Each structure stands twice: as structure tokens, then as C-alpha cells.
Amino acid sequence: MEELRFKTTLKCGGCEEKVTPGLNAINEVEEWDVDLDSDDKVLSVTATKDVSAQIIEAVEKVGFEITKID
Template identity: 65%
Template sequence: MKTLKFKTTLKCGGCEEKVTPGINNIEAIKEWDIDFGSDDKILTINASIDVSKEVINAVEKVGFEIEQID
């Protein structure tokens, strides 16, 4: 299992609703969560393989900024 973390510009549940379909369409993702309490709005992905490119594309496609972090 790979845990991937991303800094995002997602701000609220409405933003989460916009990215949900794209993220849920990535089959390798087992679970994901957005920490709206953190300054960087950290998106955490648990997936069976590295799907960072697919996640970045899905989030950028609906108009948000995203950057992978360690």
C-alpha cells in the first residue's frame, strides 16, 4: 500500500464534492481524505500503486491546484 500526500487549494466540502468523482474513478485508490484543518489542505491517498499523476490530473481538471509532498 502506498500513501501519497498532496498540498491542495481545496477549501470546503463543496470543493471535495467537485474532486470526488475524478478521485473515485482511479481504481487503485483504496481510501482518501482531505485535512481541511491544516493550512495546506492536505489530501492523503492510500492506493495499491503510485497514482500521483492520475490524482494531480483529476484535481487540476476541476480547477484546483495540487502539489505532491513527502
């Protein structure tokens, strides 16, 4: 299992709704959550393998910035 974390520009529940279809479409993603209360709006993803590129693509596709946190 991979625990992936990303800094994003998501700001609210509406933003979260926009990224939901793209993230849910990635088969390897088991679960994900966005901490909208944190300064970096951290997206945490649990996946069966490292699908960082697909996650970044899904979030950028709907107009948000995203950067992987190592």
C-alpha cells in the same frame, strides 16, 4: 500499499465534492481524505500503487492546484 500526500487549494466540503468523482474513478485508490483544517489542505490517499500523476490530473481538471508532498 502506497501512502500519498498532496498540498491542495481545496477550501470546503463543496470543493471536496468536486474532486470526489475524479478520485473515486481511479481504480488503484483505496481511500482518500482531505484535511480541510490544515493550512496546506492536505489530501491523503491510500492506493495500491503510486498513481500521483492521475490524482494530480483529476484535481487540476476541476480547477484546483495540487502539489505532491514527499
